[in-house]
Amino acid sequence: MSPFSALLRKDLRVELRTLRSLPAMALFAVSAFVIFRFGLDREQLDGELAAGVLVPTLLFAALLAINRLFVAEREEGGFDLIRLAPIDRPVLFAAKASALVIYLVVLELIAVPIFALFFLDSASGLLPFALILLLANIGLAATGTVISTIATMSSARDLLAPLILLPLLIPLVIAAAGAGEHLLAAGGPDYGRFGTWLALLGLYDLVFLLVGYATFDYLLED
Amino acid sequence: MMERTAAVESRPASGSSQPAIELRRLRRDFGERTALGGISARLEPGESLAVLGPNGSGKSTLLRILAGLLRPSGGEISVLGCALPKEAHRLRGRVGYLGHAPLLYRDLSPRENLGLAAALHRLDPAASDSRIEMLLDAVGMSARGDDRVAELSAGMKQRIDICRAVLHEPDLLLLDEPDAHLDSEARVLVEPLVGPGNGRTRVVVSHDRESATAGAEVVLELR
Amino acid sequence: MANALRSITLRRLAVATVLVLGAGFALAFFYAPEDADQGFIQKIFYLHVPLATAALLGWIVAAIWAIQHLRTGDPKYDARSYVSIHISVIFGLAVLLTGAIWAKGSWGVWWEWKEPTLVSFLIVFLLYATYYPLRYAIEDRERQARYSSVFAITAGAFVPLNFLAVRLAEPLIHPRTFSSTGGLPDSMLFAFVVCLAGMALLWTTLVWFELDAKSASGNLSKIRRALEATA
Numbered sequence: 107m108s109p110f111s112a113l114l115r116k117d118l119r120v121e122l123r124t125l126r127s128l129p130a131m132a133l134f135a136v137s138a139f140v141i142f143r144f145g146l147d148r149e150q151l152d153g154e155l156a157a158g159v160l161v162p163t164l165l166f167a168a169l170l171a172i173n174r175l176f177v178a179e180r181e182e183g184g185f186d187l188i189r190l191a192p193i194d195r196p197v198l199f200a201a202k203a204s205a206l207v208i209y210l211v212v213l214e215l216i217a218v219p220i221f222a223l224f225f226l227d228s229a230s231g232l233l234p235f236a237l238i239l240l241l242a243n244i245g246l247a248a249t250g251t252v253i254s255t256i257a258t259m260s261s262a263r264d265l266l267a268p269l270i271l272l273p274l275l276i277p278l279v280i281a282a283a284g285a286g287e288h289l290l291a292a293g294g295p296d297y298g299r300f301g302t303w304l305a306l307l308g309l310y311d312l313v314f315l316l317v318g319y320a321t322f323d324y325l326l327e328d
Numbered sequence: 329m330m331e332r333t334a335a336v337e338s339r340p341a342s343g344s345s346q347p348a349i350e351l352r353r354l355r356r357d358f359g360e361r362t363a364l365g366g367i368s369a370r371l372e373p374g375e376s377l378a379v380l381g382p383n384g385s386g387k388s389t390l391l392r393i394l395a396g397l398l399r400p401s402g403g404e405i406s407v408l409g410c411a412l413p414k415e416a417h418r419l420r421g422r423v424g425y426l427g428h429a430p431l432l433y434r435d436l437s438p439r440e441n442l443g444l445a446a447a448l449h450r451l452d453p454a455a456s457d458s459r460i461e462m463l464l465d466a467v468g469m470s471a472r473g474d475d476r477v478a479e480l481s482a483g484m485k486q487r488i489d490i491c492r493a494v495l496h497e498p499d500l501l502l503l504d505e506p507d508a509h510l511d512s513e514a515r516v517l518v519e520p521l522v523g524p525g526n527g528r529t530r531v532v533v534s535h536d537r538e539s540a541t542a543g544a545e546v547v548l549e550l551r
Numbered sequence: 552m553a554n555a556l557r558s559i560t561l562r563r564l565a566v567a568t569v570l571v572l573g574a575g576f577a578l579a580f581f582y583a584p585e586d587a588d589q590g591f592i593q594k595i596f597y598l599h600v601p602l603a604t605a606a607l608l609g610w611i612v613a614a615i616w617a618i619q620h621l622r623t624g625d626p627k628y629d630a631r632s633y634v635s636i637h638i639s640v641i642f643g644l645a646v647l648l649t650g651a652i653w654a655k656g657s658w659g660v661w662w663e664w665k666e667p668t669l670v671s672f673l674i675v676f677l678l679y680a681t682y683y684p685l686r687y688a689i690e691d692r693e694r695q696a697r698y699s700s701v702f703a704i705t706a707g708a709f710v711p712l713n714f715l716a717v718r719l720a721e722p723l724i725h726p727r728t729f730s731s732t733g734g735l736p737d738s739m740l741f742a743f744v745v746c747l748a749g750m751a752l753l754w755t756t757l758v759w760f761e762l763d764a765k766s767a768s769g770n771l772s773k774i775r776r777a778l779e780a781t782a
Contacts, residue, residue, distance in 0.1 A: 321704060
C-alpha cells in the first residue's frame with residue numbers, strides 16, 4: 107500500500123470509528139436550513155435565494171471539518187510519525203485534502219437532498235450543480251488543509267482557521283452561488299454562465315493545489 | 329546566560345570507520361533560552377550512548393535533534409553520515425525513534441498502527457505483516473493486537489511503540505526512557521528488541537543511571 | 552559604514568517621495584481638468600487608485616520575499632515580507648476610506664457593492680488583516696516566520712484570483728465603476744501616473760524606514776543581551 111493510501115485509509119478509518127466530524131456537519135447543515143426558513147420567512151426557495159442559503163451553509167459546515175482535520179495528529183503528539191518516515195511531506199497534504207473532499211461529498215449527499223426536500227420545487231438543476239460543488243470541494247480542501255495545518259500549530263487554533271479561511275473562500279462562494287442562482291432557478295436550470303463558473307473554480311483549484319503542494323514541506327518542519 | 333555543558337566519558341575513538349554519530353559544539357536555543365550548549369560527542373557503530381541528566385537538561389531535545397525532528401541552532405552534527413540539518417531528509421526512515429509519548433493513533437489498533445508505520449516506511453506488505461506478528465508476539469501483545477490503543481495501559485502502549493520503533497529495522501535507535509511504564513517482566517521482553525548488543529547502535533535517554541550506563545560505551549552527562 | 556550609506560539613501564528616497572508626490576498632487580489639483588460627471592470629488596481618484604495599486608503591488612512583493620525566505624531560511628526576507636504586508640495593510644485602510652469618501656461624494660452612499668475594485672479590496676484587506684493574529688498566535692519565532700511566509704504566498708496567489716472572481720460576480724450590465732483608467736484624457740493620465748509613481752515611492756520609503764528601525768532595535772537588543780551575558 108502506498109503511503110498516500112495508508113494515510114487516507116487511516117483518516118477514513120478513524121472518522122468511521124469516532125464519527126467526529128460527519129454527523130456534526132450534517133446536523134449543522136440541517137439546523138441551518140431550518141434557521142434560514144424562519145430567518146427569511148420563506149418556505150420555498152429558488153434562484154439566488156436558494157443558492158444563497160445552500161452555499162454558505164455548506165461552507166460553514168465545511169469549517170467544522172477543517173477545524174478537526176488534524177485532531178488525531180494533535181492527540182498523537184504531532185506530526186512525528188510522518189516526519190520520521192521516508193516520504194515527501196506533500197503526500198500528507200494530498201491525503202488530508204482527499205479525506206476532506208470525501209467528507210464534503212458525503213455531507214453534500216446528505217444535505218443537498220434534504221435542502222431540495224425542504225425548499226426546492228424541482229431537482230433538475232441538482233446534477234449539474236453537483237459538478238459545481240465537487241470542484242468547489244476540491245478548492246475548499248486545498249486551502250482548508252493548508253490553513254488547518256497552520257492553525258493546528260498555533261495557540262488560537264479553533265479561531266484562526268475560520269478567520270483566515272472566510273476571505274480566502276469567497277471566490278468559491280462567488281462561483282458556487284453564481285452557478286446555483288441559475289441552476290436552481292424557478293423555471294428550471296439555466297446554463298447561462300455555467301462554463302465561466304466552472305473555469306473560475308478550476309483555476310482556483312489548480313492554483314491552491316499547487317500552493318499547498320509546494321509549501322507543505324515548510325509547514326511540517328520542526 | 330547559563331551554558332549547558334556536558335561531561336563525556338568514553339573509550340578512545342577507533343578512528344578508522346565512520347562514526348554513527350558525531351557532535352561538535354551542538355547548540356539549541358529556544359528564543360532567549362539555551363537548552364543545549366556546546367555538546368560534543370562521538371559514537372561508533374554498534375555502540376550505545378547513554379544520555380543522563382536532571383529534568384529539563386535537554387535530553388529529549390538532544391534526541392529529537394538526532395532524529396532529524398528538530399533543527400539545531402549551531403554546531404556540527406552528523407548522524408549516520410548525514411549532516412544535520414542540511415541532509416536531514418536523507419536520514420528519514422533510517423532511525424528508530426522512541427519518544428516521550430507513543431506515536432500511536434489511539435483510535436486504531438496496534439496491528440493497524442503498525443501496518444500504517446510499515447506502509448509509511450514503504451516496507452513490503454507480506455514481509456512486514458509477518459514481522460508485525462513476530463514483534464507483537466515478542467512483547468506479549470498478540471492477544472490485544474486488535475483492541476483500540478486508547479483501551480491499553482501505558483505499559484502496553486510503550487511495548488507497542490517499541491515495536492513501531494524497531495519495525496523497519498533501523499540503523500540507529502534513539503530511545504527516550506525505553507523502560508518507562510514497564511514492569512520487570514515487560515522489561516525482559518523488550519530487552520532483545522532495544523537492549524544493548526547485537527551490533528545495535530543506540531542512544532538511550534534515561535533517569536536510571538545504573539541501567540543506562542550498564543550497556544553503554546559512551547556516557548553523556550547534561551546539566 | 553553600510554548603515555550610514557543606507558540612511559543617506561533613505562533620506563534621498565524620502566526627499567524624492569515628497570517631491571514626486573507633491574508634484575503629483577499639484578498636477579491633480581491644478582493641472583488636470585475637473586471631471587464632467589462627478590465634479591471636484593473625482594479628484595480623490597488620484598489618491599485612491601495609486602494607493603490601491605501600491606498596496607496590491609506591495610502584497611505581491613511580500614509574497615516574493617516570502618518565497619525567498621522559505622528557500623533560504625534567512626530571517627531578513629521574513630522581515631521584508633512582514634513589513635511589506637504591514638505597510639500595504641495601512642495603505643489598504645486608506646484605500647477603503649478614500650473609496651468611501653468618493654462614493655459618498657459621487658453617489659451619496661458610503662459604500663457601493665457595484666464597485667468591483669472596492670469590493671475586491673475589502674476582501675483582500677480582510678484576509679491580510681488576519682496576518683497579525685496569525686503571527687501572534689505562534690510563539691516559536693522560526694515557525695512563526697515560516698508559517699507567515701506560507702500565508703503571504705497563499706494570500707499573494709489569492710489576490711489576482713479574487714479580483715477576477717469579484718469582477719465576474721457583477722452582472723453583465725455596466726457596473727458603476729470609478730477605478731478604470733481607460734479613456735482618460737492625456738492631462739488626467741499624466742497627473743495620475745505621477746501620483747502613482749509618488750505612491751510607489753512612498754510605499755518603498757515607508758518599508759525601508761520601518762526595516763531600518765527594526766534592524767536598529769534588533770541590534771540594540773543584541774548588544775543589551777551580550778552586555779548582560781558578560782556582566
